[in-house]
Amino acid sequence: KAGVTQTPRYLIKTRGQQVTLSCSPISGHRSVSWYQQTPGQGLQFLFEYFSETQRNKGNFPGRFSGRQFSNSRSEMNVSTLELGDSALYLCASSSPGSTEAFFGQGTRLTVV
Amino acid sequence: GNSVTQMEGPVTLSEEAFLTINCTYTATGYPSLFWYVQYPGEGLQLLLKATKADDKGSNKGFEATYRKETTSFHLEKGSVQVSDSAVYFCALGLYDKVIFGPGTSLSVIP
Numbered sequence: 001k002a003g004v005t006q007t008p009r010y011l012i013k014t015r016g017q018q019v020t021l022s023c024s025p026i027s028g029h030r031s032v033s034w035y036q037q038t039p040g041q042g043l044q045f046l047f048e049y050f051s052e053t054q055r056n057k058g059n060f061p062g063r064f065s066g067r068q069f070s071n072s073r074s075e076m077n078v079s080t081l082e083l084g085d086s087a088l089y090l091c092a093s094s095s096p097g098s099t100e101a102f103f104g105q106g107t108r109l110t111v112v
Numbered sequence: 113g114n115s116v117t118q119m120e121g122p123v124t125l126s127e128e129a130f131l132t133i134n135c136t137y138t139a140t141g142y143p144s145l146f147w148y149v150q151y152p153g154e155g156l157q158l159l160l161k162a163t164k165a166d167d168k169g170s171n172k173g174f175e176a177t178y179r180k181e182t183t184s185f186h187l188e189k190g191s192v193q194v195s196d197s198a199v200y201f202c203a204l205g206l207y208d209k210v211i212f213g214p215g216t217s218l219s220v221i222p
Contacts, residue, residue, distance in 0.1 A: 092210075098205075100158060100205065103155035103157065104155050
């Protein structure tokens with residue numbers, strides 16, 4: 001069974017630009033969560049989607065958004081990038097009724 | 113609210129030393145408990161889990177016991193190896209949410 005796939009693995013963007021990251025969950029998993037990981041702040045929850053609906057949301061500004069498609073693939077978008085958005089963005093999927101999360105390898109975003 | 117507290121480290125040990133990473137939780141309900149490990153440059157991987165009180169999760173020589181009376185889920189390993197160097201996250205899962213602790217960085221030196 002294929003694991004969680006995140007693309008791209010690495011990304012360099014300029015301040016003010018926008019970026020879209022992609023996550024393909026494990027087959028059969030309908031829940032997809034996104035996290036931001038930085039050395040200073042640790043692992044912070046962004047949002048969770050379940051069956052195309054945002055079910056939970058963390059404490060991030062509106063520049064961070066996401067969506068989920070009918071095949072459970074998810075994207076997250078960050079608009080008007082700031083230097084502080086440089087981080088490792090992790091996606092995790094879970095099967096229905098389970099809180100066990102399976103993580104992708106992450107997308108390393110660098111904003112210059 | 114629900115939360116997870118764990119020792120933040122960094123922890124540095126010599127090879128073959130005994131490891132304990134403390135984790136305590138607060139939860140309104142009966143959570144599942146997890147330990148995840150993150151090796152350099154990678155995402156998090158599930159190391160072990162326990163779903164009810166007194167359950168012991170184990171994997172790769174690591175163990176943790178779900179202690180409801182002390183609301184703890186401490187991670188232990190009898191003899192660490194250099195390859196165990198990583199960041200370890202304690203987490204609880206409850207009502208479709210997962211809450212992670214801040215992570216504990218472990219370095220094992222030869």
